[in-house]
Amino acid sequence: RxxxxxxxxxxxxxxxxxxxxxxxxxxxxxxxxxxxxxxxxxxxxxxxxxxxxxxxxxxxxxxxxxxxxxxxxxxxxxxxxxxxxxxxxxxxxxxxxxxxxxxxxxxxxxxxxxxxxxxxxxxxxxxxxxxxxxxxxxxxxxxxxxxxxxxxxxxxxxxxxxxxxxxxxxxxxxxxxxDIGHHDEVLALTSHLPHFLAFSLVDTLAGNRENQEIFRYAAGGFRDFTRIAGSDPTMWHDIALGNRDAVLQALDRFTEGLEGLRNAIINKDSQRMLGIFERASTARQHFT
Ligand code: NAD
The missing domain is CATH 3.40.50.720 (NAD(P)-binding Rossmann-like Domain)
Structure with missing residues (x-):
């Protein structure tokens, strides 16, 4: 030993x-x-x-x-x-x-x-x-x-x-x-998904020269949300492929949630919107 x-x-x-x-x-x-x-x-x-x-x-x-x-x-x-x-x-x-x-x-x-x-x-x-x-x-x-x-x-x-x-x-x-499967599912949600969202958001906003000007008006919220978009691209490319199935499931789950929010905004469904924001706000406060 x-x-x-x-x-x-x-x-x-x-x-x-x-x-x-x-x-x-x-x-x-x-x-x-x-x-x-x-x-x-x-x-x-x-x-x-x-x-x-x-x-x-x-x-x-x-x-x-x-x-x-x-x-x-x-x-x-x-x-x-x-x-x-x-x-x-x-x-x-x-x-x-x-x-x-x-x-x-x-x-x-x-x-x-x-x-x-x-x-x-x-x-x-x-x-x-x-x-x-x-x-x-x-x-x-x-x-x-x-x-x-x-x-x-x-x-x-x-x-x-x-x-x-x-x-x-x-x-x-x-x-x-x-357990390995559980690890890959949990990390796809808590680590991999937020990184892909941050990369995607910044890429969407930085898509063209005209858009880059809007970064000047971005405040703390944008900074907090997108810090991880500065991460190493190769590492995250490798993770996307290395945990592909769980990452795709996490992206589907998120897309469904975002679609729900989008519909609530289209329908001016305040109850649904506030439900989403309140649940998220309470959950976030429990996270230290
Ligand atoms: P890094 O880019 O800082 O370091 C990787 C190192 O590996 C580099 O020095 C590179 O030269 C070396 N390397 C590459 N290919 C090699 C090879 N074939 N043989 C020997 N050396 C080689 O990356 P990192 O952030 O330290 O990540 C390393 C591992 O840790 C990755 O698998 C990553 O998924 C994992 N990880 C990273 C983080 C994070 O936040 N960065 C967190 C947890 C786990």
Whole structure:
């Protein structure tokens, strides 16, 4: 059984999430070593120079060979290519985990590549982040007070899950467990849908030059609603495809709700309109 103070962690993908995870573990000093690999050599060098990692890694199979825990923190559509590189590495005694925003597609890739999902793979997703990306956005307190959802399968090694839980707790996170399908449905509604709405709203308003002038008259409400439209386009492209079914269901559910509001406005149905606004306002006040 792996002891936390003896383990070597390799973080693969030193962007906002991977860099922050590495930095949090390094700051706590609870592991033997935190190493970092990224397909961008510059990101590895910056992570090392900025003290996010103890040691740089420029060769993935070699780094995985030396590691006890491998944390995958690359964009969703890069996950299969990284998993592919683990297929020929003996994983006995190691734990592999990830931070991908959608869990079903990751598990499906693992099943296809390994034949069956390795028992040492503990899927995870930190419910923390920002609209910034890349190694320079990483910070050790990113996960403090935030939730992390682990979605182990029935055959996932319970010691592996416990170890990953301890690592996240060391980063200051609260860890919950959830079934993969439920995770993907819930996150499609609470995270993916709001991002797609924000992107779509800003794109609609910014559609032509003439329209861009209206941003000058946009106030706090617009700013609050659309902050996340500044997020990384590639990441959200990957999430749209990685959680396609649940995202489409969420968009349908929203479209139906919006159509209901539209009809209420057409029909000057004040009761219906106020019902929608009051229910939403009350629900929002309960959210902290
Ligand atoms: P990011 O763009 O900040 O970092 C990704 C890093 O992965 C980059 O440094 C990039 O060079 C590297 N990379 C890309 N392909 C690679 C490959 N094949 N091999 C090695 N390195 C590779 O992105 P991020 O925001 O840190 O997101 C990383 C993962 O975390 C994604 O899967 C995302 O879905 C998930 N996530 C993001 C957030 C968020 O708010 N940003 C929140 C929770 C989960």
């Amino acid at each position: 792996l002891q936390i103070n003896r383990i070597r962690v390799l973080v693969v993908g030193l962007g906002l999430i991977g860099g922050s995870f590495a930095a949090a573990l390094k700051e706590k000093g609870i592991c033997h070593e935190v190493a970092g690999y990224d397909c961008s050599r510059d990101s590895v060098d910056i992570a090392f120079e900025n003290g996010l990692i103890d040691s740089p890694c420029y060769d993935l199979p070699d780094g995985v060979g030396r590691a006890d825990v491998v944390m995958l923190a690359v964009p969703m559509l890069a996950m299969p290519a990284v998993l592919q590189q683990l297929v020929d590495v003996p994983l006995a005694g190691k734990v592999v985990t990830d931070v991908g925003s959608c869990k079903g597609s990751l598990i499906e890739s693992a099943r296809q590549l390994f034949g069956e999902v390795p028992a040492c793979l503990v899927p995870g997703h930190p419910i923390a982040g920002s609209e910034k990306s890349g190694v320079t956005a990483a910070r050790p307190d990113l996960f403090k007070g935030h939730k992390v959802i682990l979605t182990p399968l029935l055959h996932t090694d319970t010691h592996a899950t416990a170890l990953i839980k301890s690592l996240w707790q060391a980063c200051g996170a609260h860890v919950d467990s959830m």
